[in-house]
Amino acid sequence: MCGVAGIYNFNESLINLEDLKVFTDSMSHRGPDGAGYELLNEGSLGMGHRRLSILDLSDAGKQPFHYLNRYTIVYNGEIFNFNEIKIELMAKGYQFQSETDTEVLIAAYDCYGLDCLNFFNGMWAFALWDDKEKKLLLSRDRFGVKPLYYSKTTESTFAFASETRAFKFLRGYKRKINEINYNYTLANNYALEGLGYTLFEDIYQLLPGHYMFVEKKVALQQKRWYDIREHVKPTKENPESLVTNFYNLFRDACKLRLISDVPVATALSGGLDSSSIYSTVFDILNTEKNERISKESQLAVSAIFPGLENDERQYVEKAVAFTKGEVRWVTTDINQLTTDIEKDTELFDAISNAPITAIAAIYKGMKREGITVSLDGHGVDEMLYGYLYMVYDLWLGALLKQDQPSAINYAFILSHLYYPAYQEEKQKELMTQTLQSINGKSKIKSLVKNILGYKKETISRYVPVDLPALSDKPYNFLYLPEPERMLYYEFFQNSLPALLRNFDRAGMMNSIEIRMPFLDYRLVEFVFSLTLENKIGQGFTKKILREAMQGKMNEEVRQRTFKVGIASPFQFWAENHLQHWLKDRISKVPQELMENYSSYFKEYNEKNSLKNLEKIWYQINRDLIS
Numbered sequence: 088m089c090g091v092a093g094i095y096n097f098n099e100s101l102i103n104l105e106d107l108k109v110f111t112d113s114m115s116h117r118g119p120d121g122a123g124y125e126l127l128n129e130g131s132l133g134m135g136h137r138r139l140s141i142l143d144l145s146d147a148g149k150q151p152f153h154y155l156n157r158y159t160i161v162y163n164g165e166i167f168n169f170n171e172i173k174i175e176l177m178a179k180g181y182q183f184q185s186e187t188d189t190e191v192l193i194a195a196y197d198c199y200g201l202d203c204l205n206f207f208n209g210m211w212a213f214a215l216w217d218d219k220e221k222k223l224l225l226s227r228d229r230f231g232v233k234p235l236y237y238s239k240t241t242e243s244t245f246a247f248a249s250e251t252r253a254f255k256f257l258r259g260y261k262r263k264i265n266e267i268n269y270n271y272t273l274a275n276n277y278a279l280e281g282l283g284y285t286l287f288e289d290i291y292q293l294l295p296g297h298y299m300f301v302e303k304k305v306a307l308q309q310k311r312w313y314d315i316r317e318h319v320k321p322t323k324e325n326p327e328s329l330v331t332n333f334y335n336l337f338r339d340a341c342k343l344r345l346i347s348d349v350p351v352a353t354a355l356s357g358g359l360d361s362s363s364i365y366s367t368v369f370d371i372l373n374t375e376k377n378e379r380i381s382k383e384s385q386l387a388v389s390a391i392f393p394g395l396e397n398d399e400r401q402y403v404e405k406a407v408a409f410t411k412g413e414v415r416w417v418t419t420d421i422n423q424l425t426t427d428i429e430k431d432t433e434l435f436d437a438i439s440n441a442p443i444t445a446i447a448a449i450y451k452g453m454k455r456e457g458i459t460v461s462l463d464g465h466g467v468d469e470m471l472y473g474y475l476y477m478v479y480d481l482w483l484g485a486l487l488k489q490d491q492p493s494a495i496n497y498a499f500i501l502s503h504l505y506y507p508a509y510q511e512e513k514q515k516e517l518m519t520q521t522l523q524s525i526n527g528k529s530k531i532k533s534l535v536k537n538i539l540g541y542k543k544e545t546i547s548r549y550v551p552v553d554l555p556a557l558s559d560k561p562y563n564f565l566y567l568p569e570p571e572r573m574l575y576y577e578f579f580q581n582s583l584p585a586l587l588r589n590f591d592r593a594g595m596m597n598s599i600e601i602r603m604p605f606l607d608y609r610l611v612e613f614v615f616s617l618t619l620e621n622k623i624g625q626g627f628t629k630k631i632l633r634e635a636m637q638g639k640m641n642e643e644v645r646q647r648t649f650k651v652g653i654a655s656p657f658q659f660w661a662e663n664h665l666q667h668w669l670k671d672r673i674s675k676v677p678q679e680l681m682e683n684y685s686s687y688f689k690e691y692n693e694k695n696s697l698k699n700l701e702k703i704w705y706q707i708n709r710d711l712i713s
């Protein structure tokens with residue numbers, strides 16, 4: 088896990104080594120354990136690397152990494168099944184001088200070419216120079232866990248890096264915000280990431296499941312090497328077999344992601360997803376032996392917010408009690424809050440609806456405990472209808488079809504996604520609306536009007552913004568029925584891509600690698616092959632996960648339905664701790680931005696109203712990253 092950077096001059100002019108160092112070292116937080124910089128191709132190509140040592144801590148793992156006097160690579164990520172691939176390559180005559188997955192990756196490319204990507208189970212973003220072919224290859228993992236951004240800064244210069252922020256430090260490039268993309272982001276914070284666009288002019292990202300060759304006089308073209316549509320196969324297995332197979336895949340995904348030469352912990356929220364990982368780690372550590380899996384990996388780190396609705400301490404304690412493991416609590420340092428918000432936002436280098444500080448604090452707490460690798464539970468909600476708005480749309484869809492059994496089922500599930508204090512009231516409200524809308528004699532006119540507007544609403548909700556495709560084979564899920572389309576859209580084009588960006592930045596600004604067992608491609612392909620009934624029903628979202636974990640984790644957490652999520656309690660902070668800071672930051676927002684949102688700022692300045700706090704924060708956020 089690292090930071091990578093590179094500059095390629097097509098006109099063969101020499102790269103200044105110091106420029107490469109400045110560009111690379113702007114990401115020193117991604118790799119505090121070492122740095123490497125190298126000029127190749129007679130000085131027209133520069134490759135830089137910041138190292139976070141995780142596998143093979145010796146100098147044998149330093150990058151840029153050379154192989155066979157032909158290849159040079161800078162690489163960010165992990166190939167979790169590298170040992171199995173290594174054994175196969177050794178049988179073919181390949182020799183290895185290190186215990187790194189980096190060397191296995193580059194040998195696999197030499198052996199299999201681009202087909203090697205299909206062998207890898209992991210998360211990666213790499214740049215590989217082939218000195219014989221004079222080609223630079225960029226590649227990214229199937230689902231985009233690891234980031235890779237690029238820009239053709241001039242007609243003759245191409246640059247890439249692990250973060251958009253690095254381009255602020257690239258000599259000769261003047262970074263500026265793209266106003267069209269900024270407005271898309273204000274409407275939907277998730278809009279750009281899944282399409283390969285960023286907030287900034289001429290900075291793009293290599294899309295998940297894509298590669299790109301960079302050559303002189305050849306137009307840049309992202310090419311898809313992984314397509315989920317080719318791997319979804321309807322299953323005829325019985326329900327019991329499906330649950331068993333799901334658990335076996337999930338358990339093996341956790342086991343692979345425990346392999347490390349540095350300490351590992353779980354970011355435990357107290358919800359179903361992270362608690363499932365934490366409990367499965369406990370089982371693995373107590374039943375299996377592997378010299379590269381530390382017995383100290385049972386530690387949990389959890390953020391708590393005493394006295395606030397989003398505090399989940401009681402559920403974390405239940406999850407930990409089941410395993411008799413250890414937990415470290417992370418709380419917000421109010422005395423450092425304004426400093427942390429400004430620093431974290433500047434490093435985050437994107438627009439969000441609240442500061443990323445509460446998320447970043449988890450990984451800061453891990454670092455204090457000597458942890459380098461975190462296991463996180465991301466990806467489940469997007470695959471298994473984990474978000475309230477998804478269930479709401481399923482409910483509305485059932486009403487539109489006049490499907491009473493499904494509507495009642497979804498209404499019950501939906502009501503239990505709210506906080507427990509509100510569930511009974513919500514259930515009565517939703518059940519009443521369900522029966523009234525389907526019983527033709529007692530329809531409520533306004534409700535019917537809302538339901539009939541559903542189709543227009545969801546079509547716009549689950550359709551990406553209209554930007555030119557960067558892929559040679561862009562995803563288009565519009566042909567799918569709405570229940571399926573929302574999963575594909577959220578996983579591949581909307582929620583998950585932005586969430587992965589957020590957590591990569593939050594983890595790496597604190598030098599923490601985040602591994603995500605639920606994003607093991609075998610498990611993802613399995614889940615997307617399931618029917619709707621396996622994913623949601625009988626009172627629950629994430630149905631197959633709950634069934635798979637029965638008897639393997641705390642039962643109350645397993646059956647817990649309401650979702651909190653990890654987020655900063657920004658409204659509370661603004662009302663209690665950030666009043667002076669907000670006034671100060673607002674005074675620094677450029678006048679042209681104030682004019683675009685004058686009504687929000689006027690209401691705040693005249694009445695101290697925080698009603699439009701999110702809109703005000705967007706402008707402060709922009710000012711902090713500009």
